[in-house]
Amino acid sequence: MTISIAVTGKGGVGKTTIAALLVKTIHDKTGEIVLAVDADPNSNLHEALGVKAGKSIGDIREELLKLGEQIPPEQGKADYLEGLIEGATVEGEGFDLISMGRPEGPGCYCYVNHLLRKVLDKVSERYKFVVIDAEAGLEHFSRRTTRDVDILIVVSDPTARGFMTAKRVKELVSELNTKFGKMYMVVNRVPQSFADKVAEEAAKVGIECIALIPEDELVAEFDLAGKPLTSLPPDSKAYQAIQKIVEKLPLKEAEQTLWWQKI
Ligand SMILES: Nc1ncnc2c1ncn2[C@@H]1O[C@H](COP(=O)(O)OP(=O)(O)OP(=O)(O)O)[C@@H](O)[C@H]1O
Numbered sequence: 001m002t003i004s005i006a007v008t009g010k011g012g013v014g015k016t017t018i019a020a021l022l023v024k025t026i027h028d029k030t031g032e033i034v035l036a037v038d039a040d041p042n043s044n045l046h047e048a049l050g051v052k053a054g055k056s057i058g059d060i061r062e063e064l065l066k067l068g069e070q071i072p073p074e075q076g077k078a079d080y081l082e083g084l085i086e087g088a089t090v091e092g093e094g095f096d097l098i099s100m101g102r103p104e105g106p107g108c109y110c111y112v113n114h115l116l117r118k119v120l121d122k123v124s125e126r127y128k129f130v131v132i133d134a135e136a137g138l139e140h141f142s143r144r145t146t147r148d149v150d151i152l153i154v155v156s157d158p159t160a161r162g163f164m165t166a167k168r169v170k171e172l173v174s175e176l177n178t179k180f181g182k183m184y185m186v187v188n189r190v191p192q193s194f195a196d197k198v199a200e201e202a203a204k205v206g207i208e209c210i211a212l213i214p215e216d217e218l219v220a221e222f223d224l225a226g227k228p229l230t231s232l233p234p235d236s237k238a239y240q241a242i243q244k245i246v247e248k249l250p251l252k253e254a255e256q257t258l259w260w261q262k263i
């Protein structure tokens, strides 16, 4: 059974940083190859993971659409597509990465999307853990493009606006009856000097806050140098905080596996 974890939150709060460190930590703790999914159209998860970007699912969709009638007959189509997705999967140390790419442009995608979803479902079933770096903003919730995820991690920065966004995510999720096994909040870039005050404010959001991740100079330094976050040393405070998060996550209690609603 696959356990899917989606990381969401306001722009720039640290979703990609957290997703990359989750991928590394889950692999290190379980030995499993993790499927990392970059669901942000402005993809940069590959950089945080230290690999080159491959072809995106968006690119594959466009190719399929261009091929039209030339796609091999019915039975062969799924296999053909699986081959394309495999070709677009980037292999890293302890993970495979798929980038979703840009959302669809004009044109009739229904059939292609249906086919892609089916094949992506099949591909994701091969993995025990899927970590999704979701796009910023709430549109994907209102379009119901993010749903049926086992664990949703809502990231906030220690600001009133960040907490407000987290609250809106919670409200939207309950209004839309979006299915998440569990929802947690993580506050990132917390200055040590007022961590207590941040914890107090975070508690008012109404989502269980499982971690305050400290402001970590090493993260800034690695990002400045363009070094992958997966090579952060063990004394990185952010990395240590992610390890504690993984210990707390219910990684043995998968409920839903469908999440390919993005495309
Ligand atoms: N704990 C931390 N300590 C210091 N810097 C951090 C920390 N977490 C993230 N950053 C920095 O914050 C910036 C934004 O992080 P990141 O790209 O992970 O955010 P994001 O939510 O994915 O952004 P976007 O919405 O643009 O995709 C980066 O420059 C990163 O180096």
Ligand SMILES: [Mg+2]
Pocket: 015, 016, 017, 040, 044, 133
């Ligand atoms: Mg990002």
